[in-house]
Amino acid sequence: MTTTVREWEFAGSRGAVSARIWARPDPRYIAVLAHGYGEHLGRYPHVAEALVRHGATVCGPDHMGHGRSAGERVLIEDVEDVVADLHTVVESARSDHPGLPVVLIGHSMGGLIAARYAQLHGAGLAALVLSGPVLGRWDALSELLALEEIPDAPIDTATLSRDPDVGRAYTADPLVWHGPFKRTTVQALQDCIDRINAHGPLGALPTLWVHGSDDRLVPLEGTRTGIEAVRGDDLTERIYPDARHEVFNETNRDEVLGDVTAFIDRVLR
Template identity: 30%
Template sequence: MEPIVKGNPTVLSSSSSSSLILTSGASGRINALLSMRALKSLIMLVNAFVLLLLVPFRGRKRAQSMALSVAEKPRDEKQERKCATVRVPATIVSWKSSNSSSSSSSNNGNCSSPTPDAVDQEVAVRRALAIRRVVEDKDRCESSMREFLLFQSPRGNMIFTQSWTPVSLKIRGLVVLLHGLNEHSGRYSNFAKQLNANGYKVFGMDWIGHGGSDGLHAYVHSLDDAVSDLKSYLQKILADNPGLPCFLFGHSTGGAIVLKAMLDPSISSCISGVVLTSPAVGVQPSHPIYAVLAPIVSLLLPTLPVGSANKTTLPVSRDPDALVAKYSDPLVYTGAIRVRTGYEILKVSSFLQQNLSKICIPFLVLHGTADEVTDPTASLKLYNEASSTDKSIRLLEGLLHDLLFEPERESIMNDIIEWINCRV
């Protein structure tokens, strides 16, 4: 297998000797306290506290120390590989539906919670767009048949799902895709079609608050709900497609959801393998005090967006066209992370850190050493502590967070497909 990046990789794998490439990352009277000015000041203070807390993926200078622990490299070679980061063009702004007041208030950082009717309107707009994209793609694609299904969760929420089925090839396996925070399953359509070309039927689920699914955009009251929805969806897929091996793909927070679902033996026993890209396994608050404040603020102002938008602070790809496509997509949330959502990510990350040794499913994890959103050293910890006997990790030198939207995407997709092929 050709390496994805240049350099002198260190080979590391528990399933074979050559399947892994690891490379070198408040005073006054009562009326004063209750004044609007005081209230605004209080909200600003809370927002300032939460600002650093729930970015919550903090970029850290870890790639260098991680690289030194894996392999020694000449300094000039490292400089030679250093990639210029590309930030989102300033002309790209958050999408606001003219029919949805909730979308406008959320993207502008309004502290008030949107009304249920406003949320329903916003969901209707998102869902209509998600459905239209499936229908349009179905009409113009000859090698894959793309369809959608509204799946009812155990809580009664409508979850938007879609599938890609190869038209002329015999189906030899199933792949279920779970997207990352703030995005949606439709972004992985090209990857799904490549999987179709190799005989795999592909399913995608927009987890709660994302894409065409119910919920305020990018608000997740509990990631356990997303885990529960994934389990129910998997059970339906397996019942409808008996006898076929099933693999899971999870990106970023989607990868954390996948891993938590795999801690349920009744689910993991039905899965042949898991592929994770840039999983949110080791998310940490920027200061310990914020871990104390997080549950309080998430109760008081759960939907409050805090911090700077990801598009201006944390580069996720070195491909400018991929960035434009992502942040001009109406189904991608471009506002600041919501308090409760960030708190839930901290919780699931902490849970996984304490239970890594219980993971026994075959897996492949890929992570860019220059990722400033999630921590590649946490992926290395996952690899080291998991009980899986079939596990592989690839740390890709200089690559950023959205691996399937990096310039090297084709090679990465091919390596993922090859890993799955070897286990069918």
């Protein structure tokens, strides 16, 4: 089987957005990836390739101000703009493959974006996967907003994964943002959490929530309050003992990706 990887660019809400497609000639579904804060889609080829092997054509954007997309680094004024850019990618994939089911997979801030997308456009989705999503209550945001000046404190890469190579690669990646949070972005994330909580459940949309029990970046209990706010009729949760924030990059990543593909199989059946 041949995977073709292609990058393309479109006019996003606030400037040019770079998107990527891992295509296979005979897909049975479309998987859309929404990456996390400060990172980019170039950190996800192993996830994309696992999904391609499973039968997907995979696509996703670098969010505005992230990776290869335009805009001031990590500046997001309104998460609704990022959701709109994601919708452009979904609609493009849908036009290439009319009739195929769409599965949306969001990690961390991408989980926030994916959950909001599902609230607005859930009728067009077959399933939703949320990995360590920023939902419900993220105390880091309120703590940052209370400060007069946001400190330039890089994240401890040991919190990403028990695999030290993941932290080393993250530190060395020039497309990853290693500077401080921006107050505008922090406020936008908090506003989106509040909007999601107020909007309520996802109805019949099959949803898989995966999270590490030792996630110190986006702690489990804060996210659980958000999952309870949005959970619909079909929620599956997988909490991995001792796993940290990036479960797709964890030492048990094959187990996690296996749970994701098994969930997708169940939904598509």
